[in-house]
Amino acid sequence: MMTKKCCICNGDMNKKITSIQTGWGEYKLTIEGINANVCPTCGEVTLESKEAKMVQKLSKSLANIDEDQKPNILNLTEVADLFRVSNQTIYNMIKDGRIKAYKVGREWRFLRKDIETFITGDKCHIAARGQKDKLTDSDTKIIEKYI
Template identity: 45%
Template sequence: MNAPVCFLCGKEMIKVKTTVAGGWKKYKLKIENVDAYRCDACNEEVLDTEEVKMIQEIGMSFSELEENKRPDVLNLAETAQLLRVSNQSVYNMIKDGRLKAFKVGREWRFNAAEIKGVLSGPSTSKQVTGSLRKSISRKDLEKNKQHSHCM
């Protein structure tokens, strides 16, 4: 089979191996040793048709995974989004022990099942009261008492 011609400059392209970044939705992939054609004249690179199909199929397979087979580790932003709180609230929850987390390098990671358990776990008045106490400082409570006498 003849090598393709570059659509930019019209020169013949050579077959090479390359690395391609791809993915589907939130999943990111890096695929090495992909067949491609490169033009030495202008450095334009195009993938072989069969390789493009393979990359698309790999990416789409991530979206078709059953929920329980998807990656079960969340980063800080995903955790905050799931809990519907700010990133700072997540940091505070780690600090006071309401959330379990571990670090990978400089980044916090969370077990998705545990975070979902926090959302669906039983809430008791003790838990609510305890978390409210942690979010309201003693100084705020004193100000509240002073203002309640004024009414």
């Protein structure tokens, strides 16, 4: 059986049934019984595809709440969840100036309007396709579907 490697510390990950916390704004969910790969060294958790899709559907349903119920300030984990990337990717985006962030004590905070502007603005690129400054109509439709 092939062991998965941690993308943070390159350690061997263990399959485990665990619980995760997700949500949006004031709404927080704890989902138990999730099949995941957990790194015993750094604690990084990756979900199996079936569970990831279920968590995305739950999070999307929370994202569809009224505008006045959405938080104006997001934390790092909320932004990572919104982008569907790791916290480290968000740190990298802060460091190279792709997204605007504010340090409050030891924590990073983001204005929702800044994140929405980044997603819908011309600074959003699809790196995997090698697109620098232009999106195809197909790409735009896919992105708009989830925003």
